[in-house]
Amino acid sequence: MIELSNEALILIFLTLIVIYPTLLLLVASFFSRRERERTVKREVRQDYERQLKKLSRLLKAELTERLDQFLSEFLAELAEHLSQQVDIEADVDRQRRRIEAETQKYAANLKKLEEKLTADWQKSEERSRQTLEVLIDEAQKRFNQQFEEELAAARRAIKNYQETRMRKIERKLTALVEDVAYRALKKRLSFSDQTELIYKALEEAKQEGFFEDR
């Protein structure tokens, strides 16, 4: 074990005497501070709680007010919408009734128009039939007339053609007969025959009065 001198002990004692109050002070200070802190904390907490309560009240009030306002606006708007919807429904109903009325009117008009058209069509058909009959009759007459004219023209053309052909044939036949007669008689007619024919022609002319004064 350590042995301490008196002086040391005294010094320690003195030191302790000096340190003890300090320590006491420190401890006291420590506790005091601690107490103060607690107090401050409590106060702060209380203040916080108060503030919080206040803020809660304020927030609640604000929220309540806003909610009321929103609800009232919403309700007003809803009421307005409902009112508008009612108006629209009423309008739609009116329009529907009007459309139904118009449809009925249109159907009635359509029926009338159909009846009128049917009647007109029947009249027109009758008129057309009559006109067509007249036209057919006229066309038939014209056709018959034209046919008769064309037939007559064709007959005339055929007759003309026949006559022309006959004239041509006759001319050819005459020329042929003349040629044959010429060839046959040229060799067979003697001089006395020729003179006889000449005087016969002269006598014929005389008998006809060809040489009489004109």
Added chain:
Amino acid sequence: MGSQELLKTILADAYTIDDFRRQLRIRRERLADELFRQSRPENARDQAKEQAWRQHQALAAEAQKAQGNKVIITLAIKLPKKEIRRLGRWFRANVHPQVLLDLRVDPQIIGGAIISWQGIEKDFSLRSQIKNIVWETRLKP
């Protein structure tokens, strides 16, 4: 000789228009010789010239008149002079005493004659008779 007598003399020997013109030309040449002959005495020359000139003029007038009595005859053959004289005599006996023949030949008429007198022509040929026969027996359409 007067112009009438001279014309008769010419016509007595000329039956066709060609013969007549030939005879006329000969007579005119004789008259021209008479007109320009120099062998006559001076005093008789003018008188003879004048007479020849008058005869020449009168003959020309008669010849013109005679040629108006022309008959154109177309025959199938050419006739000899003897037959022409016969034909001329027939015409002068039956048609006109101063008629002149204008003879033409067309073998196509076969026989008979085509006669043209005073501007009118008529066919009395055999060809015409054949044509008439063909026409009368023509085909009917």
